[in-house]
Amino acid sequence: MKPAAFTYARPADWNAALALLGEGARPVAGGQSLGPMLNLRLALPEAVADLRHLPGYAGVELAGEVVRIGAGTTHAAIEDGAVPGRLGEILASVARRIAYRPVRNRGTIGGSFAHADPAADWVAVLPAFPGHAVLLGPQGERRVPLAGFVLGVFETALRADELLRAIELPVLPQATRWGHWKFCRKPGEFSKATACLLAVPGAAPRAVLAALDAAPLVLADAAALRAAPAAEAARLVATLGLEDPWRASLARVALRHAAEAAA
Numbered sequence: 001m002k003p004a005a006f007t008y009a010r011p012a013d014w015n016a017a018l019a020l021l022g023e024g025a026r027p028v029a030g031g032q033s034l035g036p037m038l039n040l041r042l043a044l045p046e047a048v049a050d051l052r053h054l055p056g057y058a059g060v061e062l063a064g065e066v067v068r069i070g071a072g073t074t075h076a077a078i079e080d081g082a083v084p085g086r087l088g089e090i091l092a093s094v095a096r097r098i099a100y101r102p103v104r105n106r107g108t109i110g111g112s113f114a115h116a117d118p119a120a121d122w123v124a125v126l127p128a129f130p131g132h133a134v135l136l137g138p139q140g141e142r143r144v145p146l147a148g149f150v151l152g153v154f155e156t157a158l159r160a161d162e163l164l165r166a167i168e169l170p171v172l173p174q175a176t177r178w179g180h181w182k183f184c185r186k187p188g189e190f191s192k193a194t195a196c197l198l199a200v201p202g203a204a205p206r207a208v209l210a211a212l213d214a215a216p217l218v219l220a221d222a223a224a225l226r227a228a229p230a231a232e233a234a235r236l237v238a239t240l241g242l243e244d245p246w247r248a249s250l251a252r253v254a255l256r257h258a259a260e261a262a263a
């Protein structure tokens, strides 16, 4: 199937991109999710605004203790080490397990987060970090905590007239512990259960459970999970009311493995 006709615009700056949004254009980043949606006619925009040529859209900047990752930074760039230090090691380990390299070459961290597929890897991992999504709208920039950006299935804090401009994450000490576990039936497939645990020395450990057909479950203090992974994973998953026993089982295993991997 081919997409319905739409006009294509390539804004040269952010104001032009926002103006196009105001006229109803749909932003496109790597096109790895929007492309199939256009082809299946699940999305029928009259116009698309290609963000890829905006200044500062892709790339990583270090400003003091904050790492700013442009929304247009590809999964492949992160996999290849665009982000420095311990944070970069962690993000690269996540990026290299997203889909296949051809998808990673085009798909972007911002496109994935804005799309908010509950099974997507960045949706499952970014809320574990005490950072912010930087949103740009007609009134300027605003920052939303990463843990509060994804509100539901394909639902985010982005307003219709806003773009996701960047992800801001803290520089992490080398001693930061990280555990990440996801279950796919075959490599490159979307996850059926994902969990991660981030333990920064001197701060409460944080954890996320995702691929739940809902917004990710974010634990701002995962000390109990870290102390007793199996028991606490079972307790947490029991509170979710998952109907399918196999999904509940995978969720328990994901949380337990993530916590044990961070030990």
Ligand SMILES: Cc1cc2nc3c(=O)[nH]c(=O)nc-3n(C[C@H](O)[C@H](O)[C@H](O)COP(=O)(O)OP(=O)(O)OC[C@H]3O[C@@H](n4cnc5c(N)ncnc54)[C@H](O)[C@@H]3O)c2cc1C
Residues within 6 Å of the ligand: 026, 027, 028, 029, 030, 031, 032, 033, 034, 035, 051, 071, 097, 098, 099, 100, 103, 106, 107, 108, 109, 110, 111, 112, 114, 115, 119, 120, 121, 122, 158, 162, 163, 164, 165, 188, 189, 190, 191
């Ligand atoms: C075969 C295949 C396998 C895949 N497997 C996985 C997987 O295992 N794990 C995984 O996480 N993902 C997977 N994906 C999805 C992939 O990671 C996409 O890159 C990602 O979901 C979307 O990123 P994108 O840059 O292509 O965004 P696009 O497809 O261009 O856009 C996605 C949505 O976000 C909006 N959008 C994009 N950028 C912005 C912005 N800056 N501000 C506001 N809105 C914006 C668009 O309007 C659209 O609604 C897979 C994709 C394919 C085709």
